[in-house]
Amino acid sequence: MTAESSDRRRRTPEQRRARADRILDAAAELVGRWGYDKTTLDDVSRHAHVAKGTIYLHWKSREALFTALLRRERVLMLEAVRLCTAGRAEPVGGLVRRLALEMLRRPLLKALLLGDGEVLGALLRHKRTSPEAAEAMSTAFAAYLGVLREHGLVRSDLTPAEQQNVMATAFYGFFHAPALPDPFHLDMERRADLLAETVQRTLGSGHPVTPESAAQVAEATARYLDRALEIARRKLEESL
Amino acid sequence: MTAESSDRRRRTPEQRRARADRILDAAAELVGRWGYDKTTLDDVSRHAHVAKGTIYLHWKSREALFTALLRRERVLMLEAVRLCTAGRAEPVGGLVRRLALEMLRRPLLKALLLGDGEVLGALLRHKRTSPEAAEAMSTAFAAYLGVLREHGLVRSDLTPAEQQNVMATAFYGFFHAPALPDPFHLDMERRADLLAETVQRTLGSGHPVTPESAAQVAEATARYLDRALEIARRKLEESL
DNA sequence: ATATGACTGAATATACGTATCTAGTCATAC
DNA sequence: GTATGACTAGATACGTATATTCAGTCATAT
Structure with a gap:
C-alpha cells in the first residue's frame, strides 16, 4: 500500500456524496417497491451494502433520509x-x-x-x-x-x-x-x-x-x- | 270531528312529503352539528318528533336517508x-x-x-x-x-x-x-x-x-x- | 477517524374478552 | 293502513396482556 492508499479511513467529500447517493438509490428503489411505511432502514442498509449505523453518519433520522430523497x-x-x-x-x-x-x-x-x-x-x-x-x-x-x-x-x-x-x-x-x-x-x-x-x-x-x-x-x-x-x-x- | 277529519290515519302524499322534509331538516341540523358518523337515527327521530320506525316508512336504510338529504x-x-x-x-x-x-x-x-x-x-x-x-x-x-x-x-x-x-x-x-x-x-x-x-x-x-x-x-x-x-x-x- | 451490526426500548401490531352502541325489526296500538 | 318504541343482533369501541418490529445507539474493530 502506498502512503495515500485507499486503506486510509479518511473519506473525501466526493466519496461521502457518492455513498449518500447509493443509499438514496437504495431507498428510492425500496420505496417504489414497498412504499414508505414498509421500507425499513435495515432494508435500505442491506440494499446499499452499508451498515445501518453508516446511514446515521449521513442523516440524523429516518425522516431526514427520505426528505433528502x-x-x-x-x-x-x-x-x-x-x-x-x-x-x-x-x-x-x-x-x-x-x-x-x-x-x-x-x-x-x-x-x-x-x-x-x-x-x-x-x-x-x-x-x-x-x-x-x-x-x-x-x-x-x-x-x-x-x-x-x-x-x-x-x-x-x-x-x-x-x-x-x-x-x-x-x-x-x-x-x-x-x-x-x-x-x-x-x-x-x-x-x-x-x-x-x-x-x-x-x-x-x-x-x-x-x-x-x-x-x-x-x-x-x-x-x-x-x-x-x-x-x-x-x-x-x-x-x- | 268531521267525516274527513285529520283523525283518519291515511296520509296524503303532501303530508308524507312534509314529514320527510322535517326528518331531513333534523338530519341536516344534526349532521351540521355532530357530523355524519356521530349522528344516530335515534337523534334524528327525536329531533324530528317521530318514532324511529317512521323513518323506515320513508327510507330503507340510514344511508338512504342521508343520500336523500x-x-x-x-x-x-x-x-x-x-x-x-x-x-x-x-x-x-x-x-x-x-x-x-x-x-x-x-x-x-x-x-x-x-x-x-x-x-x-x-x-x-x-x-x-x-x-x-x-x-x-x-x-x-x-x-x-x-x-x-x-x-x-x-x-x-x-x-x-x-x-x-x-x-x-x-x-x-x-x-x-x-x-x-x-x-x-x-x-x-x-x-x-x-x-x-x-x-x-x-x-x-x-x-x-x-x-x-x-x-x-x-x-x-x-x-x-x-x-x-x-x-x-x-x-x-x-x-x- | 470511520465503519460496523448486535443491542435496546419505545412504539406498534396482535389477540382476546367485555361492554356499549345503534341500525333495523316487529309485535302492538290506534 | 299507519305509527310506535322496546327489542335484538351485529358491529364497534374499550381494556388488557403479549408479541413483534424497527429507529436509533454505542461498544468494538479497523
Missing part, C-alpha cells in the same frame, strides 16, 4: 426541465407543461403530488413543505411572470396573489382530480396539454412571443429555473 | 342558481361562478365537494355518485356548451372530452386546493371569481355575448339548469 428527486426534475427548455423562448404554458410532465415521469414526485398514501404513507401526513422554500419558489416564479408581463406576454390586470392562486389551483386540479369515466377519459399527457393551455389562456395576454422578446423570455425562463434549482439544491444540501 | 341540498342549490340566472345571458364563466358560490353557501354540499371527512365521515368513503346521473349531467352541460359554440361564444377546437376535463379539473382544484399562505391568500369569493375567469378564458372564444345571441344564451342556460334540476329531482324522488 424527495429533495434530490426535485433537483433532478428541475435539472431535466432546465435541459429541455435550454435557450427556448416558450410562453408560460410551455414551461408549466414541461414541469408537469417531468414531475409525472418521476414516481416519487408523482406520488408526492398526487398525495398517494400507498407509496408515501406516514410521510405525507407528517411532512410539511418548509414555508421559506415555498415562498422563495413563489417569489422566483412571480419574478419570471413579471418579466413576461413587461414584454406584454402576461396579463397586467391580475395581482401576484391572483396569479399564484390560478397556478396553484390549476396544478392541484391537474394532479388530484380523479380521471373522468370512459367517454371523457384523457391520458395524463393530454391533460398536461390542457393544464398548459388553461394556464396560458388565464395568465397570458394572448400575444405571441415576438422575435424581439424571445431572448429575454428565454433568459427569464432560465433565470427562474436556475433560482428554483438553487433553492432546491440548497435544501438538498441541508439534508446532507 | 344530500340530493335535496343539490336540488335546492340548483333552484337557487336557476333563480339567480333567470333570464340573464351570461357567458360560461358566469354560470360556473354562480354554481360554485351556491355550493359553497350550503354546508353539506361544501363538505361534500371539499371532501370534508370531519362532517361526512364514512359517507364520503362509501357513497358513489351514480354513473348514469353523472353522465346525464355531463351530457346536459355538453349540450349547453354546444349552443354557446354555435353562437361563437365557446371555442370550437376542443373536443367535448377536453371541455369536460377542463371543467372537472378547474372545479376540483378550486374546491380542494389548500389555501395559499398569507401574502397570497384569497377568500373563497375571490377564488370563485378566478375559477369563473379560468373557465371563461379556457373554454370561451373571447367574443362577448351580442344582443342578437343574448336570448338564445339565456335560453340555453335555463335549459341546462332545467335539465340538471330534472335529473337532480328525479334522483331525489328515487330517495323518496
Whole structure:
C-alpha cells in the first residue's frame, strides 16, 4: 500500500456524496417497491451494502433520509426541465407543461403530488413543505411572470396573489382530480396539454412571443429555473 | 270531528312529503352539528318528533336517508342558481361562478365537494355518485356548451372530452386546493371569481355575448339548469 | 477517524374478552 | 293502513396482556 492508499479511513467529500447517493438509490428503489411505511432502514442498509449505523453518519433520522430523497428527486426534475427548455423562448404554458410532465415521469414526485398514501404513507401526513422554500419558489416564479408581463406576454390586470392562486389551483386540479369515466377519459399527457393551455389562456395576454422578446423570455425562463434549482439544491444540501 | 277529519290515519302524499322534509331538516341540523358518523337515527327521530320506525316508512336504510338529504341540498342549490340566472345571458364563466358560490353557501354540499371527512365521515368513503346521473349531467352541460359554440361564444377546437376535463379539473382544484399562505391568500369569493375567469378564458372564444345571441344564451342556460334540476329531482324522488 | 451490526426500548401490531352502541325489526296500538 | 318504541343482533369501541418490529445507539474493530 502506498502512503495515500485507499486503506486510509479518511473519506473525501466526493466519496461521502457518492455513498449518500447509493443509499438514496437504495431507498428510492425500496420505496417504489414497498412504499414508505414498509421500507425499513435495515432494508435500505442491506440494499446499499452499508451498515445501518453508516446511514446515521449521513442523516440524523429516518425522516431526514427520505426528505433528502424527495429533495434530490426535485433537483433532478428541475435539472431535466432546465435541459429541455435550454435557450427556448416558450410562453408560460410551455414551461408549466414541461414541469408537469417531468414531475409525472418521476414516481416519487408523482406520488408526492398526487398525495398517494400507498407509496408515501406516514410521510405525507407528517411532512410539511418548509414555508421559506415555498415562498422563495413563489417569489422566483412571480419574478419570471413579471418579466413576461413587461414584454406584454402576461396579463397586467391580475395581482401576484391572483396569479399564484390560478397556478396553484390549476396544478392541484391537474394532479388530484380523479380521471373522468370512459367517454371523457384523457391520458395524463393530454391533460398536461390542457393544464398548459388553461394556464396560458388565464395568465397570458394572448400575444405571441415576438422575435424581439424571445431572448429575454428565454433568459427569464432560465433565470427562474436556475433560482428554483438553487433553492432546491440548497435544501438538498441541508439534508446532507 | 268531521267525516274527513285529520283523525283518519291515511296520509296524503303532501303530508308524507312534509314529514320527510322535517326528518331531513333534523338530519341536516344534526349532521351540521355532530357530523355524519356521530349522528344516530335515534337523534334524528327525536329531533324530528317521530318514532324511529317512521323513518323506515320513508327510507330503507340510514344511508338512504342521508343520500336523500344530500340530493335535496343539490336540488335546492340548483333552484337557487336557476333563480339567480333567470333570464340573464351570461357567458360560461358566469354560470360556473354562480354554481360554485351556491355550493359553497350550503354546508353539506361544501363538505361534500371539499371532501370534508370531519362532517361526512364514512359517507364520503362509501357513497358513489351514480354513473348514469353523472353522465346525464355531463351530457346536459355538453349540450349547453354546444349552443354557446354555435353562437361563437365557446371555442370550437376542443373536443367535448377536453371541455369536460377542463371543467372537472378547474372545479376540483378550486374546491380542494389548500389555501395559499398569507401574502397570497384569497377568500373563497375571490377564488370563485378566478375559477369563473379560468373557465371563461379556457373554454370561451373571447367574443362577448351580442344582443342578437343574448336570448338564445339565456335560453340555453335555463335549459341546462332545467335539465340538471330534472335529473337532480328525479334522483331525489328515487330517495323518496 | 470511520465503519460496523448486535443491542435496546419505545412504539406498534396482535389477540382476546367485555361492554356499549345503534341500525333495523316487529309485535302492538290506534 | 299507519305509527310506535322496546327489542335484538351485529358491529364497534374499550381494556388488557403479549408479541413483534424497527429507529436509533454505542461498544468494538479497523
